[in-house]
Amino acid sequence: MEDMQQVAVTHLLQHTLRSFCIHENSQWVYAVFWRILPRNYPPPKWDGVGGAYDRSRGNRRNWILVWEDGFCNFTASSSSSTSGRECSGYGDHEYQQSSHGLQPELFFKMSHEIYNYGEGLIGKVAADQSHKWIFKEPNDQEINFLSAWNNSADSHPRTWEAQFQSGIKTIALIAVREGVIQLGSIHKVASLSLSHTHTEAPK
DSSP states (O other): OOOHHHHHHHHHHHHHHHHHHHHHOOOOOOEEEEEEEEESOOOOOEEHHHHHHOOGOOOOEEEEEEEEEEEOOOOHHHHTTTEEEEEEEEETEEEEEEESSHHHHHHHOOOOOOOTTSHHHHHHHHHHHHHHEEEOTTTTTOOOOOOSSOSSSOOHHHHHHHHHHHTTOEEEEEEETTEEEHHHHHHOOGGGGGGGGGGOOOO
């Protein structure tokens, strides 16, 4: 019975992420859910609130954010790309990337990332229960961070630079109850569009 419930939750999460990207007026080409989990098991024995741990009562280092699931409309991501090939770096590797939108290899590299709760862009959005919009201006050599946290400690995740090179122009981070939803768009999407985005993720 428990296994069936887990399958149902997983299906609902995938459906939710997919719905961000495929409805008629959607400006997003991908959606990822980063779930907050204890760094170690068993988790800290803090009093639960509504079935969830009260993370405000302990050391933030006890928690991390990991990839739970993701969806990408790869066809839509290639609609505004140009022809040609660009060489992009990732970690210690360099690879040839076709300029035909966000590729599966690059998208799923995000699944290997782990973020500290309360640190960096994603970790702070989770801890502050806030949201942030990050833009790549077409004529800029560097990412334009429209953020109050403009310092080196909050540098963007290493996969983002390659995403911007592939045609992504906006990355949005939106805190939900048990983590953070990350959305990517090939357009510059104003943060006012948050009011038109449903951010209820499965608990």
